[in-house]
Amino acid sequence: MEINIYAAKSQLSQLIRRVADGEEVVITRNGEPVxxxxxxxxxxxxxxxxxxxxxxxxxxxxxxxxPDELLAAFEGKA
Numbered sequence: 001m002e003i004n005i006y007a008a009k010s011q012l013s014q015l016i017r018r019v020a021d022g023e024e025v026v027i028t029r030n031g032e033p034v035x036x037x038x039x040x041x042x043x044x045x046x047x048x049x050x051x052x053x054x055x056x057x058x059x060x061x062x063x064x065x066x067p068d069e070l071l072a073a074f075e076g077k078a
Contacts, residue, residue: 003028008025016037022039025038
């Protein structure tokens with residue numbers, strides 16, 4: 001579908017609805033195409049669980065209390 005820029009400004013909501021339904025809209029100025037509205041295509045990605053298994057190690061002291069001076073620095077007291 002082609003529509004001039006003036007009409008596109010007044011019908012933007014309707015145009016977006018049509019684009020969301022899969023239609024392509026070309027916006028023209030003085031009969032010349034200047035823009036194209038197309039639906040956003042989101043990539044379908046699938047994540048494979050366990051791809052990093054065995055590549056990381058969490059230390060035994062991971063959840064041990066921080067030293068007082070480091071804790072003070074995080075709290076902005078140092």
